[in-house]
Amino acid sequence: MRRPIRAPPVIVTDTSAVYHDCMSEPTFVLVRPQMGENIGGAARAMWNFGLSRMRLVDPRDGWPNPRATAMASGAGRVLDNVGVFGTTAEAVADAHYVFATTARDRDLTKQVMTPERAVAHARDIIAEGQRVAVLFGPERAGLENKDIVRANAIISVPVNPDFASLNLAQCVLLLAYEWRRLTGEAVPEELVLAGTRRAEAREVEKLAERADVALDEAGFFFPEHKAPHMRQNLRNLWSRMPLTRSDVQILHGMIKALRRRRG
Amino acid sequence: MRRPIRAPPVIVTDTSAVYHDCMSEPTFVLVRPQMGENIGGAARAMWNFGLSRMRLVDPRDGWPNPRATAMASGAGRVLDNVGVFGTTAEAVADAHYVFATTARDRDLTKQVMTPERAVAHARDIIAEGQRVAVLFGPERAGLENKDIVRANAIISVPVNPDFASLNLAQCVLLLAYEWRRLTGEAVPEELVLAGTRRAEAREVEKLAERADVALDEAGFFFPEHKAPHMRQNLRNLWSRMPLTRSDVQILHGMIKALRRRRG
Numbered sequence: 155m156r157r158p159i160r161a162p163p164v165i166v167t168d169t170s171a172v173y174h175d176c177m178s179e180p181t182f183v184l185v186r187p188q189m190g191e192n193i194g195g196a197a198r199a200m201w202n203f204g205l206s207r208m209r210l211v212d213p214r215d216g217w218p219n220p221r222a223t224a225m226a227s228g229a230g231r232v233l234d235n236v237g238v239f240g241t242t243a244e245a246v247a248d249a250h251y252v253f254a255t256t257a258r259d260r261d262l263t264k265q266v267m268t269p270e271r272a273v274a275h276a277r278d279i280i281a282e283g284q285r286v287a288v289l290f291g292p293e294r295a296g297l298e299n300k301d302i303v304r305a306n307a308i309i310s311v312p313v314n315p316d317f318a319s320l321n322l323a324q325c326v327l328l329l330a331y332e333w334r335r336l337t338g339e340a341v342p343e344e345l346v347l348a349g350t351r352r353a354e355a356r357e358v359e360k361l362a363e364r365a366d367v368a369l370d371e372a373g374f375f376f377p378e379h380k381a382p383h384m385r386q387n388l389r390n391l392w393s394r395m396p397l398t399r400s401d402v403q404i405l406h407g408m409i410k411a412l413r414r415r416r417g
Numbered sequence: 418m419r420r421p422i423r424a425p426p427v428i429v430t431d432t433s434a435v436y437h438d439c440m441s442e443p444t445f446v447l448v449r450p451q452m453g454e455n456i457g458g459a460a461r462a463m464w465n466f467g468l469s470r471m472r473l474v475d476p477r478d479g480w481p482n483p484r485a486t487a488m489a490s491g492a493g494r495v496l497d498n499v500g501v502f503g504t505t506a507e508a509v510a511d512a513h514y515v516f517a518t519t520a521r522d523r524d525l526t527k528q529v530m531t532p533e534r535a536v537a538h539a540r541d542i543i544a545e546g547q548r549v550a551v552l553f554g555p556e557r558a559g560l561e562n563k564d565i566v567r568a569n570a571i572i573s574v575p576v577n578p579d580f581a582s583l584n585l586a587q588c589v590l591l592l593a594y595e596w597r598r599l600t601g602e603a604v605p606e607e608l609v610l611a612g613t614r615r616a617e618a619r620e621v622e623k624l625a626e627r628a629d630v631a632l633d634e635a636g637f638f639f640p641e642h643k644a645p646h647m648r649q650n651l652r653n654l655w656s657r658m659p660l661t662r663s664d665v666q667i668l669h670g671m672i673k674a675l676r677r678r679r680g
Binding site: 202266271308312320345346 | 583
């Protein structure tokens with residue numbers, strides 16, 4: 155085993171308190187990771203969703219690993235606090251519940267959950283104040299039975315049976331994403347208003363009236379027996395659109411400009 | 418623009434009918450993709466979750482692209498059927514609803530949804546028989562306003578505000594994953610039984626009785642005033658465990674072997 159080269163320390167800026175409560179998130183354990191770049195990629199995947207508790211089991215190239223650090227880049231905080239262990243058993247010793255992520259069928263009896271189900275379960279366990287570990291295997295081989303027997307349950311991502319090719323960082327990403335989706339604050343559907351606000355109903359009404367008058371004068375509601383229906387449809391159109399005040403002003407301006415041109 | 422080199426045809430094996438109903442999935446549109454490897458990576462990400470409708474807008478290196486094909490590898494079917502367009506407007510012309518994926522705040526008024534919300538909406542639209550397109554921008558720059566104005570809504574992945582570093586394939590992966598999660602068949606939580614079955618209650622009862630007798634004889638239920646409680650806890654333990662028939666047989670064997678040793 156190569157002698158690890160000590161990497162320069164990464165400066166950590168504490169910017170987000172919610173991500174520092176170590177007891178309130180699962181620990182992601184990379185078992186026998188091979189390439190440093192993949193460890194760094196996994197760190198990036200985790201930190202995209204605010205997870206930062208990582209452990210390594212018997213990394214091939216030792217630790218620290220400059221390639222991992224370089225790849226992690228802005229996610230270096232994950233590597234700064236990484237725990238390194240010789241065996242899977244040691245790495246999960248303090249966990250109250252262990253998941254093993256694997257795509258392949260095994261000759262082992264085991265409970266198998268989707269990421270969604272597993273994360274919901276993990277959330278419940280962590281809410282009780284207990285610790286959860288999630289095992290990820292080396293890219294080529296995946297986890298071995300000697301690792302999986304130490305897990306309470308398996309997480310299997312429901313991939314295309316004809317093409318299951320998630321790499322380590324992608325697997326970590328999906329689990330981290332699910333964690334944040336299920337435990338993060340609900341994100342309300344948002345209308346981003348760039349320098350304006352939603353139009354009030356009276357503003358829409360005024361626009362509708364103006365359009366109605368202008369189009370009537372232009373002979374738009376023709377033939378006459380269709381006019382009431384056309385006018386109703388148009389009035390309905392305005393209210394169905396998520397108009398901002400800015401939109402209303404633009405539409406007023408359009409009507410005005412078009413009328414001028416006709417005149 | 419470099420003249421595209423025609424790549425050798427990729428042989429497609431039709432292995433899964435559910436993934437061939439082109440009307441029943443969204444189209445993923447890569448806008449001005451730069452590196453062929455990233456196009457191939459996006460194809461892999463999609464095909465992991467059974468999505469295969471891809472379009473390209475003005476790919477930097479033209480099309481076909483051998484690097485894309487090489488990276489796509491087993492997901493080559495996605496690239497075989499890719500549509501290539503000169504502009505975003507052309508690429509989405511036949512869509513009934515267009516999403517733009519972007520992480521950055523923009524100076525545009527727009528509805529913003531999480532991937533989950535967006536996919537639920539996409540599912541509804543597709544269920545009506547209408548087409549959905551999802552735009553992904555080039556890795557460094559992301560989508561430009563000229564692309565986003567052509568979308569009905571924005572999809573924003575709720576990443577860590579201090580570290581948003583999803584690459585193109587990861588973004589595509591998350592959307593593909595959400596599509597499959599929300600529209601795929603519900604995956605029942607599964608107990609994989611490797612050559613056995615769940616134990617019947619009578620088999621567990623028999624094991625419990627045997628253990629009770631063996632432990633009683635060994636003086637385990639001591640002191641006497643604690644015995645009923647201990648026996649009840651032990652009886653409860655057996656039923657709380659998800660024992661298979663195989664487990665029960667093993668435990669019977671253990672009890673027998675330990676008694677022999679004592680005798």
